[in-house]
Amino acid sequence: MIIDLSQIQDKPKTYHLHLAEDWWVSDVPHDQVQGLNGPVVATLTIERIGKRFMVRGNIVTVLMLQCDRCLGLYEKELKGKFQLFLEPVVESIEAEEDVQLGEEEMGIDLLPGHEVNLESIIKEQIYLSLPMKTLCKHDCMGLCPICGTDLNKQICTCHVRRGHPAFQVLKNLL
Numbered sequence: 280m281i282i283d284l285s286q287i288q289d290k291p292k293t294y295h296l297h298l299a300e301d302w303w304v305s306d307v308p309h310d311q312v313q314g315l316n317g318p319v320v321a322t323l324t325i326e327r328i329g330k331r332f333m334v335r336g337n338i339v340t341v342l343m344l345q346c347d348r349c350l351g352l353y354e355k356e357l358k359g360k361f362q363l364f365l366e367p368v369v370e371s372i373e374a375e376e377d378v379q380l381g382e383e384e385m386g387i388d389l390l391p392g393h394e395v396n397l398e399s400i401i402k403e404q405i406y407l408s409l410p411m412k413t414l415c416k417h418d419c420m421g422l423c424p425i426c427g428t429d430l431n432k433q434i435c436t437c438h439v440r441r442g443h444p445a446f447q448v449l450k451n452l453l
């Protein structure tokens with residue numbers, strides 16, 4: 280949904296989005312977000328504050344995430360609120376660069392014009408909601424680095440046969 284911010288004058292405007300499960304398409308390989316397990320229901324309110332626009336919103340969906348350790352998929356419910364500022368930049372390129380440096384630190388997204396894609400904002404907020412490490416459970420055992428067995432499901436014999444590296448050194452000494 281593309282919004283023309285110049286249409287928002289004195290009164291804030293509210294947009295309701297309902298995006299189907301297949302809306303999510305990963306832009307990056309090995310994306311932590313592998314898809315959705317339910318629609319995205321989002322509400323965004325945009326309010327003009329001088330030359331800027333304040334966007335407040337909430338997002339509810341169920342994400343299908345990939346575990347960093349075992350690479351398995353797991354569900355994570357997302358119920359999040361966010362707030363950000365948008366600023367359309369219409370000055371010359373030189374001036375734009377000056378503005379960008381100072382203002383980026385303040386959490387203001389600069390737009391090259393008055394158009395903003397609400398779906399891109401939602402996507403960005405979904406990425407921002409992710410933890411540093413996505414784990415299917417806090418004690419996920421991960422994959423065996425030798426044979427690739429999912430150690431949550433099965434114990435492989437690699438460590439038995441090869442022995443712990445420390446014991447290996449001992450054995451060599453003996």
Ligand SMILES: [Zn+2]
Binds near residue numbers: 348349351414416
């Ligand atoms: Zn895992």
Ligand SMILES: [Zn+2]
Binds near residue numbers: 427437438
């Ligand atoms: Zn193994």
